[in-house]
Amino acid sequence: MASTTATRSGKSKSSGKGTARKRHTNNAGLIPLLARAVREVEASAQRGKATPANRTKFHVIALLMREERARVKTEEGLSDAERAETLKRLDGVASILAKTAARDTSLITMLEPAAPITEATRALKRKMMEQAGIDLPRLVIEPEPVATYVPPELAERQVEPPGVDSRLLSQPFLAPDLSRTHTPTPVVRLANWELLSPLLKSFEQGGGGSACMDLPEAPVPDRLAPKGLELMPHQARFLASVRDGHRSFLLADEPGLGKTAQSVIAASVADAYPLLVVVPNVVKMNWAREVERWTPQRRVTVIHGDGADIDAFADVFVVNYDILDRHLNWISRFGFKGMVVDEAHMIKNVQSQRSRNVLALADRIRDRVPGGRPLLLALTGTPLINDIDDFRAIWRFLGWTDAEKPGPELLSALESNGYTPADSAFYPAARQTVIDLGIVRRRKIDVAADLPAKRVVDLPVELDDDLGRGIREAERQLATKLMDRFARIKAGKLGRDLSDEAVIRMASAQELEDSTAQATGLNVFTMVRQIGQAKAGLAADYAAQLARSVGKVVFFAKHIDVMDRAEAAFADRGLKTISIRGDQTATFRQAQIDAFNSDPEVAVAVCSLTAAGVGVNLQAASDVVLAELSWTDAEQTQAIDRVHRIGQEEPVTAWRIVAAQTIDAKIAELIDTKAGLAARALDGAEAKREEEESVQMLALMHVLRGELGLR
Template sequence: MTQEEFRLAAQGQRRSSGARTAQRRQGGARRAQDNEGLIPVLAKAVREVESGVQRGRSERTRFQVVALLVREERARLKADPDLSEQTRAAELKRLDGIASILAQTAAREPSLFTLLAEDAEQTDATRRLRRELQEAAGLEPDPATEEPARQFSSVVRTDRQVVPQSVARAQLITPFMAPDFSAAPPRLETRRLAGWEMIGPLLNSFEHPAPGVSSCMELPTARPSVLLPPDVSLMDHQSRLVASVADGHRTFLLADEPGLGKTAQSLLAAQAAQAYPLLVVVPNVVKTNWAREARIWTPQRTVSVVHGDGADVDGFADIIVLNYEILDRHVGWIGEHGFRGMIVDEAHFIKNKKSQRSQHVLEIAERIRQRVANPLMMALTGTPLINDVEDFLTIWQFLGWVTDKSPRPALMARLEETGMTPADFGFYPAARRAVVDMGIVRRRKVDVAADIPARRIADLPVELDDADGRSIRAAERELAARLVKRYDSAVEARREHRGVDVDGIDHELVRRVAGWELSDGEDSTKGDNIFAMVRRIGQAKAGLAADYAAQLVRSAGKVVFFAKHLDVMDAAGEVFAKRDIRYTEIRGDQSASARTKAIDSFVKDPGVGVIVCSLTAAGVGINLQVASDVVLAELSWTDAEQTQAIDRVHRIGQTEPVTAWRIIAAQTIDSRIAELIDSKAGLAAVALDGASEEETTTTDIRLEALVTLLTDALGARGDAA
């Protein structure tokens, strides 16, 4: 049906409803044929569409199928010479009733109007549902529905879909956003490449490039393009990408090597493009870190993280972050939310187009392009290619450069401008350049080494598994309760023996209570002390830390993985084995010869990607500068121990900048310990600048962690009172 037909159907609804009322008053049973054929099936389907949209579900596929079948059935009725005029009029009135419901539904969700265009895309799900409705009506399915989809498949599962309450409120407040086609690409006037299969040649142009050819689009000179927070600054290579966005470029495959600040670049790119609300899809291991980085680089923008069914998500936030694993539950409302930009982190996760993860990402991207002209679309990955050059395809499709069969108009226009076809000798380098200029940005550490610090520590907050996270947080609350009880007993004892009352929190007594707990914990074999808790956190982080290290191996090369406990090292080894990543180990129970063999294997064998090290056994005396990335799976108790570990890589002779990735369990005492280590490091730096040295003992951090835990618990109790 067309939009004009919808308007006329809505006007005719009142007339048809009056006729139906008169018909009911006449009494008598409805004719049996009224419940047969296609129209009753469509009537049931349209009510499901109406009900689904009212509940906030995505009903795009069902809406499109019903509209198509109504259009075709109307044409059939008008052309059927065997129908009497009375029967024809009655059937058309029934179709008008269905059309009026569709019209009202589309008025509630205007993006549905885009599905009525003659050239609207029909997905595999559309064809599949169309066959089902035709078969339910006793009709022979249209053979055309057996054709494969030209683009992506709709994989929205309505039984899993959720619409968070905050999102529903936000969409009710601003329910209408007219599609904007002002920046639609012009039609191509020349069709030199018409009839040519283009995807193969484009891939070949990257598979066999000329030696030394650039993989980075031309970027403008670095200049201030956005307002930065007062305590941060951009490096030259970061500023150049943001300047490109300010100049109007909107699609990027940002393939910088790890550690070059892709997160900051993409967040500031969204600011330069005013691409809000912004959707960020990331692996679960970095979800919390993205929210933290957004607050650092764009503090004026609100950010909300989606967990599970999204009960706590802020539907009015400027930036919404969620992970691939829960995308299937949220793809419906996301497609209709009005996002003006989308960032996909670790975009190599979507290389397999057959996976639901990839199909969800592609579907959301397509819906955004249907609603917004020239949205900001960014794919971030240090490893755009893992298996072969075809890994590019899904990323290119996400960015809107190609369909699964051919280049889209913007890329095709660039290819036409070459004046050549794949039969010409110079076509392949020109085609490669055309794709790169669509927005591929690739910089290596060695290329921008002068712009980045020689050594940095990057915190990577991770969310623990639900069961582990709940258990650890419960244990932390129990420890805090025990400390409070011990503190209260000490206060009461002092009141009884000395007659002294405490006004507020006695911080000296807090330190004494923390010291007693620390002393008891060192001598205790129970699992409820701070030592056991930190170890449990390390065990819970092991798989996430190893998974991140595996990603670094694929993208950046060799990685040094540090842990405190053998069970954490063992868990990491299991992850690397499953990922087919060869690794070696330095453990405290090794002989000297085994230790030497492990180090030589890591340093000299290109096939060994990881060395798993004990913080205590490998923290000193070895040289691992063949790597430039360090993963600290567990936190040490001193800054000195942490620094010693990093210095196995960051030492004289190292030719690349070193990044130490510190894995921190969010919303646990792990975060407090990290902050305390940093504070001690700052103090040590000040002391060293003054030509003196401050020694931080092992007990200090542990004591301060307990002091912080008890102080926070006492403060929370006072606030509650």
């Protein structure tokens, strides 16, 4: 940044004595220059809105007048008469500035001491000071400050996962960018305008149609999805935009439209590896699964805790917001070429540490990627939570704006529109300009033809708290218990003649019989209940995100304590709920159902899987969260069909919360295999025949096989 410091007192270079400023005469010195300039600005305002050049001049006059007034009041060597005369002349300039601002109210903000100073303002100010005979030092270009990506308060918390240095040493250089640098449009018309507030206002006013940029047609055939998978047309159109060179997006599709898959493949299309993905903890495992599913040729690693077990040579690094602060140091040096922020509304508070961490890393990635064009994706079905200002942090992350003004690309585009915020046409044009930078918003109803009428989507979650550790310990104890049964049977007379598989079946059957007879103690039923309790908070968190994004949500749980925890979590987030349980009268239950379907303030229906599974119509929602697993596919289907009913106009998505790396994941798989019975018996479909045992029995056999090393 250029700095200029005028000499306010001391010897003049030309005369050897006196002050650096020449004595004011009728036609020389600073004040006569200000008087002539302010008359020119006044005349311009009388003819209409001030031109950009006169706006700059107005601001410079205000700055110089303020500085001169402060100097005159404090400078020694001036007589009282000289001081009074000079202040009187400055008051005259101030009076004309005030009248001019009253005529053209857009100039009022420039009278504020904190009004932003542009490069054009600095240049004109220097020129006018030289014309007034003020000796100025030559311009000194100050070095840019060294960017700090780790705040001092977080320095001691930084960790260095093993393998990071090896990865950095293996790829020490980034490829050179040989593309031609884009020359920005000169900014003249908007040079002195404060633009962030008008840009936000352009969205607040509404109108102008869907906030979705024009996207290319979907390529035919789709060559982006791996074998066995197929992209939906709306997903392929987004990826075609990435293929065409677009690199920053606010992807605001409603939940259920495959934002994760689009982002994963976008990184492949843009070759944006290594890729950093910052997500809420509840979806961290799902992101890893989606990377493996949609880009099986790429390696993904999930960062837990201090990152002791990460794969430093992976292509995709998934980290949750809560632990990002301790990984800032190595991430900022790693050379990421792309960054995805999932549930980006979580960074809306630009003053929060979470938001500062994300924005600092995005700046660092822009600085390091050749050409300054990394792949940056902000994903959220809810870009606005409280008010229009929630856009600010997301736009900064994408590089569209900085803290105070639009970025170069956006500013050039606004200048090319030909309007200023004083023109009513500025607002719809500005809104479309921001949308064209990369806002993509599709609703379920917009792409209903692309979606199945009903689908179940598993959302694996990691239970890494005390409850999660307790569940894994309980599963180990259950495995030991089954192993003891297996050993006793095997050692008996009957067991000697049986195969291992037959003994596994016998031991599991005995355990299931004992578990059914006892309501407490360690068994498969109490373990599943414990898993449901551990998942309750994560499931409620995800349901709350859905409610903010798409509207009404139906939340199903099996146990009352899980329902209670969920209702408390929704209340803490300011979401109004109704409850459907088994101990309610028919009249009260119907009142709850009616409230959910007709009251726009009711966001979530918290329902018992058994009590609300039949005879209930909740079609005001199209999203269902299954916080706990049922033991049968039929019970799960009945719950989903409370929403998927005649009169439902949108595709229905059921989000099944599954505890990864626990028996919960196996139970989900077994429930799906049991669905084959209905498909074969009632729908005439060909389906793989499943075993006749119950899900509980098969789950126990799975645990025992694992303990025997037979999986």
